[in-house]
Structures are given as C-alpha cells and as structure tokens.
Amino acid sequence: MTVTVPGPTLGVVGGGQLGRMLGEAAAPLGVELVVLDPTPDCPAAAVADQIVGDFDDPEAMAALAARADALTFEIELAEPDLLDELAAEEGIDVHPSPDALRTIEDKLVQKRTFGDAGIPIPPFHRVDNAADLRAALDEFGSVMLKARTGGYDGRGNVPVTDPDDAADAIEAVGGPAMAEAFVDFERELSVIGVRGDDEIRTFPVGENVHEAEILRETVVPARTTDDVRAEADRVAREVLSHLPGRGVFGIELFETTDGDVLVNEVAPRPHNSGHWTIEGALCSQFEQHVRAVLGWPLGATTRRSPTVMTNVLSTVSEPRPARLGGLDEPLSEPGVSLHWYGKDEARPLRKMGHLTVVGDDETDDVETLLARASELRDGLRFD
Known part of the structure; x- marks a missing residue:
C-alpha cells in the first residue's frame, strides 16, 4: 500500500469516548472520521462527523459505509452480520473482522474458543x-x-x-x-495488542487496579516479575493469533498467586487500560488502531517512561449536567495530562475522563506516580 495524505475517511460504529480519542489520533494523520451513534452530539461529535442512528439500523449503517473508505467499531454492540453484509455489498474493508466480534461479544463463545486453542483460562x-x-x-x-x-x-x-x-x-x-x-489472583494485568497485515505488536504489560468491578488505575510497568510480564505478553500474542482482522485488542489477564497467567476477557477495540499510551508510549493505542484498520504501517509500542492512568468517575448521587472542578492543581503540574470525554450528563460512577501521570525517566517509582495520580484525582469535584 502507498500511503498519501490527506488520507481516507474511517467510519466508526460508536461515538463514545473511544471514538472521540480515535478522532483525536486520526486527525494528525490526515484521516477524517465519521461515527454512527444513537446519542445526538455524542462525545466523538466534537472531533468527527456524526450520523445519528442505532447500531443495528441497516439504513444508518449503509449511510456510514457510503461515507467511509474503511469501517471499524469502538463498541461490541456493533452487529457483525450487518458489517459482513456491508463488506460484501459495498466492497468496504471492515476491521477487526466481524468474525472476531462474533467470538468476543459472547463471553461463553470467547471462553470456548480460547480453551479449545489451549490458551490458559479459568x-x-x-x-x-x-x-x-x-x-x-x-x-x-x-x-x-x-x-x-x-x-x-x-x-x-x-x-x-x-x-x-x-x-x-x-x-x-x-x-x-x-x-x-473465582480465581485466586495476585493482580490483574492487561496487554494492549495490535494486529497489522502480517505482524503482531504488543505494548508493555500494565497492571490494573479495580474497585467494584470498575477500572480505577492502570500502572505501567506492572508491579510484577520479569517472568510474569514475559508470560503475559506470550499469552496475549497467542490470543491475537486466534482473532482475525487488523486492529487493536485489549486483553485482560489474571496473575494467579502461583505465578500463572490466565485470560479474563478480551475487547476487539482500544481499551480503557490502554489510555496510558497517549502520553506514555511512542504511538498510542488509538493511532495504532487507525493505522492497522487502514492497512498502514504500525507504530512503535515502546514505553516512554513509567506511567499511571487513573479514571475520573462521576461522584454524583443522581444524574445531572456534567461539570468538573478542582482542575487547577493537575493542570499546573508537569507530567500530568487531563482527558475530558465531553459527556453532557454525570451519572453515579460514570467514566467522565482520565488523568495520566508520566514519570521524568526510568528511575521514577511507579508507587510514587500512583499515589500522586490518586491524590490529584481525589481533588477533583463534580460541581
């Protein structure tokens, strides 16, 4: 393939925060985005054109395909049969493959597929x-x-x-x-992997901290041994080898108390645990996804320095218009970046944005970065 800019138009099923960050990554590449989402003025509409429609609406999906040179999705609610029809009727590339979506969208099918392939699972x-x-x-x-x-x-x-x-x-x-x-696990890990035409690349292994089943922080590098990190990377690559199509995949893992690595769940798209890559890696998961879906050369997955990402969850007790305060300190501190997702309504524990704290160099202690990230997040408030 010969790459030229201005580039093609990428159609995305889904216009939430992942679609928004895909648009932010696509623009410097000369790639335009158009998204399909049922919510008017969805988060991605700030950086992309939007078609308002349901994810399973054939007419809306056809309108998306008519405006795009390639299709992808940022939500598992995309309908794989409809994606297959568009690929056949419109001659448009869809990545990751709808077959990958079929495998992953049903957790039972996902587990059976990986188990049959000999991939370690609970x-x-x-x-x-x-x-x-x-x-x-x-x-x-x-x-x-x-x-x-x-x-x-x-x-x-x-x-x-x-x-x-x-x-x-x-x-x-x-x-x-x-x-x-139930898995007796030491910690939860994740690997963001990317499939290109003829290669697989992985980002460094992250450690995920959950509370009430919601991701709160991702710490990179994961606070575990070199052997466990190597095994997590090996398992992630094995997972990727069994999922067809190009694109980014988020692979969640358990590190057991015995030092084994088991696959928890896989997402066929950029993943919350990969948001650290925007500031913390040479090429973010979102730019990688755009490159991979279009069949362009992949970027480097090298980590710049120790990095911690913390989610900003709404602390309201009932839905109300979204307004975040307490930003003076994080915005004044070197190495701290704010990402606001542009959601109009705050709801209890809704993901509204994230903070990333990047270390100065390899000598920075991730424990210190994690403590600072948590402190800055806890100083935010929903007015």
Whole structure:
C-alpha cells in the first residue's frame, strides 16, 4: 500500500469516548472520521462527523459505509452480520473482522474458543437456569456469574457463593450467562495488542487496579516479575493469533498467586487500560488502531517512561449536567495530562475522563506516580 495524505475517511460504529480519542489520533494523520451513534452530539461529535442512528439500523449503517473508505467499531454492540453484509455489498474493508466480534461479544463463545486453542483460562460453566448455576457452584465452590453479552464495568457480573441465591443471580444478570470459577489472583494485568497485515505488536504489560468491578488505575510497568510480564505478553500474542482482522485488542489477564497467567476477557477495540499510551508510549493505542484498520504501517509500542492512568468517575448521587472542578492543581503540574470525554450528563460512577501521570525517566517509582495520580484525582469535584 502507498500511503498519501490527506488520507481516507474511517467510519466508526460508536461515538463514545473511544471514538472521540480515535478522532483525536486520526486527525494528525490526515484521516477524517465519521461515527454512527444513537446519542445526538455524542462525545466523538466534537472531533468527527456524526450520523445519528442505532447500531443495528441497516439504513444508518449503509449511510456510514457510503461515507467511509474503511469501517471499524469502538463498541461490541456493533452487529457483525450487518458489517459482513456491508463488506460484501459495498466492497468496504471492515476491521477487526466481524468474525472476531462474533467470538468476543459472547463471553461463553470467547471462553470456548480460547480453551479449545489451549490458551490458559479459568474454569467455566454454561448457565441457562438456576440448576446450571447450582451445578457450577458444586463444581467450583464460588463463581462470578457473567451475562454472556452486553456487560461492562461490573454490569452483568454477579458473584455467587450460596446455591440458595442462584435464582436471584440469574434474574440479576438478565439473560443467558456463564459461571466462571473465582480465581485466586495476585493482580490483574492487561496487554494492549495490535494486529497489522502480517505482524503482531504488543505494548508493555500494565497492571490494573479495580474497585467494584470498575477500572480505577492502570500502572505501567506492572508491579510484577520479569517472568510474569514475559508470560503475559506470550499469552496475549497467542490470543491475537486466534482473532482475525487488523486492529487493536485489549486483553485482560489474571496473575494467579502461583505465578500463572490466565485470560479474563478480551475487547476487539482500544481499551480503557490502554489510555496510558497517549502520553506514555511512542504511538498510542488509538493511532495504532487507525493505522492497522487502514492497512498502514504500525507504530512503535515502546514505553516512554513509567506511567499511571487513573479514571475520573462521576461522584454524583443522581444524574445531572456534567461539570468538573478542582482542575487547577493537575493542570499546573508537569507530567500530568487531563482527558475530558465531553459527556453532557454525570451519572453515579460514570467514566467522565482520565488523568495520566508520566514519570521524568526510568528511575521514577511507579508507587510514587500512583499515589500522586490518586491524590490529584481525589481533588477533583463534580460541581
């Protein structure tokens, strides 16, 4: 391929914060973005043209394809059959492959695919009813019940230890589910991987700190051993080898207390745990995704310095217009960057933005960076 600028137009299914950051990364490359999202003036509309429509609306999807030279998605609610139809009828490239989306959007299919490939995963059990869940509890002792589709940020996940709670747990997830054995883990890790035409690249391993099933901080490099980081990278590359199409994938992992690495979940798109790459790596996950989807050469995944990303979650008790204060200190401090997602409404624990704290050099202690990132985040307020 010969790359020229101004470049092509990239169509994106989804216009949330990931679409917004894709647009911010695409503009310096001479690539224009157009997004499809049902919310008028979605976050990405500040940096891209928007088509207002549902993700499964054939007419809206056709309008998106008509304006784009290639298609991708930033949300798993994209409809893979519709993407396949557009690829066939319009002759447009869609990446990652809709087959990758089919594999990943259903957590049961995802786990079966990786298990059949010999990729290390926690034990799991299909759950269609309370009897299935009780059988899983009998086998595993305690489980995390997960909705097979649609869950994120803890939604659709219910921990279950008592068989008497099986019926209520099934009702809580609201549909077909799978039960995964609780993992005795030391820490949660993630690898942001990118597939190009004929190569796979990975960013350095990050460590993820969760609270109430929501990602709070990502620490890079992960506070673990070189052997564990090497194994996490190996497992991530194995996962990528079984997912078709070009693009960025977020791979969440468990490091067990025995030092093993197991795959938790995979996202076929840029991932929250990769936001640190905007300031912390030579080429961000968002620029990598644009490059990969278009078939352009990939950028370097090298880390610039130790980096910590912390999510800014809304602290309001009920929905109200979004307004963030307390920004003077983080904006005055060297090495600290603010990313505001442009969401109009603050809701309890909604992701509204993030802060990134980048160290001066390799001698900086990530513990110090993490403490500073948490302090700065906690000083923010929703007015």
